[in-house]
Amino acid sequence: MKILIVEDNALVAMDLEQQLLFAGHEVIGIAATVAEAIEVARNTDGDLALMDVSLADGSSGVDAARLLKNRYNIPSVYITADLPGSPEVRLYGIGHLSKPFDEGELLCSVSFIRSMMRGDTDQPQPSRLRLFPEQIINAEMA
Numbered sequence: 230m231k232i233l234i235v236e237d238n239a240l241v242a243m244d245l246e247q248q249l250l251f252a253g254h255e256v257i258g259i260a261a262t263v264a265e266a267i268e269v270a271r272n273t274d275g276d277l278a279l280m281d282v283s284l285a286d287g288s289s290g291v292d293a294a295r296l297l298k299n300r301y302n303i304p305s306v307y308i309t310a311d312l313p314g315s316p317e318v319r320l321y322g323i324g325h326l327s328k329p330f331d332e333g334e335l336l337c338s339v340s341f342i343r344s345m346m347r348g349d350t351d352q353p354q355p356s357r358l359r360l361f362p363e364q365i366i367n368a369e370m371a
Contacts, residue, residue, distance in 0.1 A: 230254045230255070230276045230277060230339060230343050231254075231255045231257050231273070231274060231275045231276045231277075232249055232254050232255065232256055232257065232275065232276065232277050232278070232279060232339070233256075233257050233258055233259075233260065233266065233269055233270060233273075233275045233277070233278040233279070233297075233303065234246060234249075234256060234258070234259045234260070234278075234279050235259075235260045235261075235265075235266045235278055235279065235280045235281060235284065235290060235293055235305075236259065236260075236261070236279070236281045236284075236308070237261040237262070237281060237283070237284045237285035238281075239261075241281075242259045242261075243259075245279060245308075245335070246259060248332045248335055248336065249335075249336075249339070252336050252339075254339065257269060257273040257274075257275050258273065260293075261284060261285040261286075262284050262285050262286050262288045263284065263288040263289065263290075263292050263293040263296065264288070266278070266293045266296075266297060267293070267296055267297070267300070270297055270300070270301045270303055271301070275297075275301065275303045276303070276343075276346070277303065277304055277305070277306065277339070277342060277343075277346075278293070278294065278297050278303050278304070278305040278306070279305075279306055279308050279326075280293060280294050280305040280306065280307050280308065280309075280322065281307075281308055281309055282307055282309040282311070282312065282313060282318075283309070290305075290307065290309070291313065291315070291317050291318055291321060291322075293305070294307070294321040294322050295317065295320075295321040298321050304322075304323045304342075304346075305321065305322045305323065306322065306323060306324045306325065306326055306338070306342060306358075307322045307324070307325045307326070308325075308326050308328060308330075309325070309327070309328055310327060310328040310329070312325050312327075319361045322361065323342070323360060323361060324342070324358055324359055324360040324361055325358075325359045325361075326338050326357055326358050326359075327357060327359075330357055334355060334357045334358075337355040337358075338355045338357070338358040340352070341353075341354055341355055341358060342358075345360075
């Protein structure tokens with residue numbers, strides 16, 4: 230899977246990148262701001278964004294998720310401890326993996342999302358991954 234990491238903590242981003250690469254995924258870029266995320270998406274073909282909510286320079290991961298979805302059809306999974314309750318969060322993201330999580334939870338969640346995107350619903354949903362029902366319905370109707 231081609232994954233964009235949108236995370237302003239460099240150590241967290243590098244750790245995510247190593248875990249994903251070791252599992253055989255392609256990391257198309259790491260972005261710390263909305264502008265960086267859009268720049269990476271414009272120049273590459275991504276399948277999924279792992280999206281922190283609070284980004285560098287005060288920008289919002291929810292805004293980045295909206296732009297990635299609307300402009301490049303890249304879905305986002307929020308990776309954050311505190312998910313805002315605003316409706317936009319659920320409108321532009323497909324789910325939430327709460328920090329802290331371990332490597333197994335991350336990789337199982339990415340694998341599950343890949344299967345879901347391919348229409349395979351036989352794989353059990355990881356317990357730490359919360360999907361937004363609105364997005365599951367929208368994906369099934371597409």
